[in-house]
Amino acid sequence: MIPYDTPESKAQIQRDLKIAPSDIQAVSETNWCLFPYGSDASCRVTQGLGVLTSKGLILSLYKNHTYVETARILPEQVQCVKTGGGRTAVEPFVVFTQDQAIMLAVITPGGKMNGPVKISFFDYLTKPGQHVFTGTDGGYVRNSGRKQTVGGLVSGTAIPWHTTIDVTEVFNPCTQDH
Structure with a gap:
């Protein structure tokens, strides 16, 4: 506080x-x-x-x-x-x-x-x-086209895992046609 x-x-x-x-x-x-x-x-x-x-x-x-x-x-x-x-x-x-x-x-x-x-x-x-x-107008997060690989170990095991996710980015919706 x-x-x-x-x-x-x-x-x-x-x-x-x-x-x-x-x-x-x-x-x-x-x-x-x-x-x-x-x-x-x-x-x-x-x-x-x-x-x-x-x-x-x-x-x-x-x-x-x-x-x-x-x-x-x-x-x-x-x-x-x-x-x-x-x-x-x-x-x-x-x-x-x-x-x-x-x-x-x-x-x-x-x-x-x-x-x-x-x-x-x-x-x-x-x-x-x-x-x-x-409401839903004015979205300001979009897919950047980049990918990121994340991974780790399956909980409680020594088994590795990984996956690829899309990376998002913030953009300015004000410059779009409304």
Whole structure:
């Protein structure tokens, strides 16, 4: 759990991230994955804090009792958005920039989706008239054409096994015709 709700932690967030108190619009624990285009579609989630300001959505880590900015997403960088059930759905969503896809899961300290703050982040990053993919539209993972061989030993034996699997990659669906 990352502290952000107490007056002390709020003051420290402002100090560490160099944000004016009036600039902070919403704060929530946020898990994210950064997917550079062409990279593998699997991700080890980064657990941090999302701080919404008028100067961007700041993704920060809490290390050694210090808030450290690791990425900043500006609305003008977002080309399109992917969400399964729409802006109010209590689920992660993905924004696409020129270079990468960014999955954002806005959560409460208890690990549930933080719906109200997710909507704030979503609305900030989504410009009016911007394309939002919902449901099965806007797929952003495809077969790369590459193969990978994986293998090991059959459990409890010395019998080796191996198989070849297709390697997937992340791509930008915004540039496709919709």
